Amino acid sequence: MTRDYSAFLPPHKHGHLPDRPAAFLETYGWQAFFAQQISIEALVDTPPVRVVEVHRNALHVLGDGIDRTIPPIPDVTVGDWLLMDKAQPQASRALRRKTVMKRRAPGTDRQEQLIAANIDTCFVVTSCNQDFSVARLERYVALAFEAGIAPVIVLTKSDQVTDAQAYVDPAREISDRVPVIALDARGDEPRRALVGWCKPGQTVAFLGSSGVGKSTLTNALAGTEWVATQAIREDDAKGRHTTTRRQLHLVPGGCLVLDTPGMRELQLAGAASGIDDLFADISDLSQACRFNDCAHVTEPGCAVLSAVETGALDAARLRRWRKLVAEDAFNAASLAERRNRDKSFGKMVRQVMKEKSGRTRR
Numbered sequence: 187m188t189r190d191y192s193a194f195l196p197p198h199k200h201g202h203l204p205d206r207p208a209a210f211l212e213t214y215g216w217q218a219f220f221a222q223q224i225s226i227e228a229l230v231d232t233p234p235v236r237v238v239e240v241h242r243n244a245l246h247v248l249g250d251g252i253d254r255t256i257p258p259i260p261d262v263t264v265g266d267w268l269l270m271d272k273a274q275p276q277a278s279r280a281l282r283r284k285t286v287m288k289r290r291a292p293g294t295d296r297q298e299q300l301i302a303a304n305i306d307t308c309f310v311v312t313s314c315n316q317d318f319s320v321a322r323l324e325r326y327v328a329l330a331f332e333a334g335i336a337p338v339i340v341l342t343k344s345d346q347v348t349d350a351q352a353y354v355d356p357a358r359e360i361s362d363r364v365p366v367i368a369l370d371a372r373g374d375e376p377r378r379a380l381v382g383w384c385k386p387g388q389t390v391a392f393l394g395s396s397g398v399g400k401s402t403l404t405n406a407l408a409g410t411e412w413v414a415t416q417a418i419r420e421d422d423a424k425g426r427h428t429t430t431r432r433q434l435h436l437v438p439g440g441c442l443v444l445d446t447p448g449m450r451e452l453q454l455a456g457a458a459s460g461i462d463d464l465f466a467d468i469s470d471l472s473q474a475c476r477f478n479d480c481a482h483v484t485e486p487g488c489a490v491l492s493a494v495e496t497g498a499l500d501a502a503r504l505r506r507w508r509k510l511v512a513e514d515a516f517n518a519a520s521l522a523e524r525r526n527r528d529k530s531f532g533k534m535v536r537q538v539m540k541e542k543s544g545r546t547r548r
């Protein structure tokens with residue numbers, strides 16, 4: 187799959203308009219991508235608004251001269267742009283998304299859930315300590331690639347180690363498309379180090395385990411104590427717990443920061459192309475395998491295994507790739523099963539027959 191990786195470069199390389207007083211919509215992330223989807227008339231009749239907060243029973247939307255809550259709309263999430271139907275807000279239409287982040291809900295029924303839309307950059311955060319795990323970073327980066335979001339790896343707590351480079355080096359090896367930054371998340375270092383991605387009109391999010399400094403980074407960008415630096419329990423979907431935050435904060439004079447606890451327990455599901463993007467070295471090698479469906483385990487003529495033998499490919503990287511592919515396939519399969527259960531019996535039978543005949547042909 188070919189992708190346009192120019193979007194993965196820091197925004198300042200594309201040129202910016204720093205001195206123009208940004209219009210309200212632009213401050214809230216309005217970009218040419220969205221403007222191209224509508225006519226001038228539609229702009230007037232149905233003004234664009236951004237969903238800045240999702241409550242259980244309402245969406246908080248902001249637009250030019252608009253600041254209100256409207257009833258929830260199915261499949262609309264924080265970060266979405268809506269064309270506001272003033273008379274009938276529920277009928278507001280969502281604009282096509284630039285990026286969308288999804289996850290599998292925690293709990294037993296594990297439905298696919300929208301986390302956020304139209305994030306430009308996601309900071310994948312870990313610390314220079316035992317939280318650091320190449321495998322976890324790879325999972326987050328694959329998720330970002332899958333969502334179409336540019337990832338940046340941020341290694342916090344660099345002040346607590348003598349050799350931060352020992353963390354930076356393995357992080358850099360994950361992908362040459364992902365910048366790596368080590369810093370002390372407290373104080374004003376993040377403002378300076380992340381400025382290229384945090385310009386006005388940009389929407390950013392922080393991904394990472396509890397305690398790695400996501401709230402500290404958010405506060406550092408804002409220059410104030412915005413977010414309490416403590417864990418907040420995610421809604422368990424049984425209605426017992428209600429303090430789920432899903433909001434976009436506007437940093438005064440700066441970017442929009444997505445704040446949602448849902449970013450912590452991300453699992454891969456249907457992220458095959460994100461995994462391929464991240465492990466482009468392995469996908470490229472597999473083109474030369476003798477068998478089209480080579481699993482790179484014991485197959486003769488496997489180009490991936492020979493690359494491991496010659497040392498061109500790290501065996502540990504191959505193992506991590508296998509685990510991610512398996513996790514993704516497992517989760518995607520159970521999603522598919524869920525969907526099938528809801529379909530008609532006849533359809534299900536046809537599906538099974540098709541799979542059967544496919545199997546006997548092989």
Ligand SMILES: Nc1nc2c(ncn2[C@@H]2O[C@H](COP(=O)(O)OP(=O)(O)OP(=O)(O)O)[C@@H](O)[C@H]2O)c(=O)[nH]1
Binds near residue numbers: 343346371395397415
């Ligand atoms: N020394 C040092 N401490 C840090 C750094 N980043 C975060 N901390 C501290 O680590 C603790 C956890 O930081 P938080 O910002 O709450 O972490 P979080 O990722 O938001 O955690 P959750 O809200 O549980 O997801 C706080 O006490 C921070 O002050 C850093 O770069 N250096």
Ligand SMILES: [Zn+2]
Binds near residue numbers: 476488491
């Ligand atoms: Zn192979």
